Amino acid sequence: MAPLSREKLRQAVYMFRFVRPYRWSLITGLVLLFLSSLVFMAFPYLSGLMIDIAQGKSKWEWTLADAGLVLLAVLVVQGGISYARVMLFARVSEKGIADVRKAVFSKLITMPMVFFEKSRTGELVSRLTSDVERLYNAFSITLAEFIRQIIILLSGIVFLALTTPRLALVMLATFPVIVVLAMVFGRLIRRLSRERQKVLAQANNIVSEAMQAIQAVKAFTNEWYEAMRYGKTIDEVVRVSLRYAHGRALFGVFIITVLFGGLFFIIWEGARMLQAGE
Structure with missing residues (x-):
């Protein structure tokens, strides 16, 4: 980052x-x-x-x-x-x-x-x-x-x-790990997002060039070449987009696992303290 x-x-x-x-x-x-x-x-x-x-x-x-x-x-x-x-x-x-x-x-x-x-x-x-x-x-x-x-x-x-200081300390102790991992995932997702945007711009550029020079494309019978060039770029867009989706999916798993895991741990710790009369 x-x-x-x-x-x-x-x-x-x-x-x-x-x-x-x-x-x-x-x-x-x-x-x-x-x-x-x-x-x-x-x-x-x-x-x-x-x-x-x-x-x-x-x-x-x-x-x-x-x-x-x-x-x-x-x-x-x-x-x-x-x-x-x-x-x-x-x-x-x-x-x-x-x-x-x-x-x-x-x-x-x-x-x-x-x-x-x-x-x-x-x-x-x-x-x-x-x-x-x-x-x-x-x-x-x-x-x-x-x-x-x-x-x-x-x-x-x-x-x-105000109610349970010990649980608040337990909750605060998990922050550094969550923040560091979130920064790592954030850097990966931003990089893939920029890469996807760049490839998508290249695909849009191919369409724009072909439409603006459609007379030249027809004159030299380059329809197949332009279609193949655009198809390769779209395939690259799909590849990068799937990598982007993979990163977002991993981040979603991280959020669900860490947040709900932390929530359940705090509930478990509170129940244990209540059982022990603390």
Whole structure:
């Protein structure tokens, strides 16, 4: 993974200038995301409370009906907050990426002829469409989910630290291993994603060249050659895409195994502590 440099930070800040006109929608969406994550953390507590009420061990003078009504209210609030959050993030991402597309095309169209002579049409079109689409996914989905998971994680650690400090220490002890392995998988997936994008751009370039010079292709009866050239490139796209899917599948196995394994271990450790009277 490339080191974080001043230039990369400058480029990241430059990209966020496209979001600046919609910053209040972004800020409001982040606040709603924070509230939604906190409301989500109420579900485990309410579930435990309902069990305590059923066993007659609750500290609150609530009935199961009262707990059910509170849980229903939490669900309604969670749904409303989630809807507003998604719409705000959609507004920011759609309008922000539209500004990015306009800026990229305006810059592209003003480049000198030497640039177009050295660059292939298919590659330029791929940059304007596929690469910008990846930015859209980052703004609309990845950023929101990343922040959401961070909030849930920190809230869970604080909750465990207040109730059971030992379990919180066990949970924190697993972080370094998870982070290091996630970085390794992340580097592999990013490399394969860039490779796939490059090969796909080559395939698009072949189509663009053949369509633009279709008269020459017909005149020299090169249909078979162009079809064979495109077919080989598509086969390469499939090969790289399968390697990319393989990396994502391994990462999915890692996430499921480590996260659920860690969750089950914490539950097991908590049950063992409860059994030992600790």
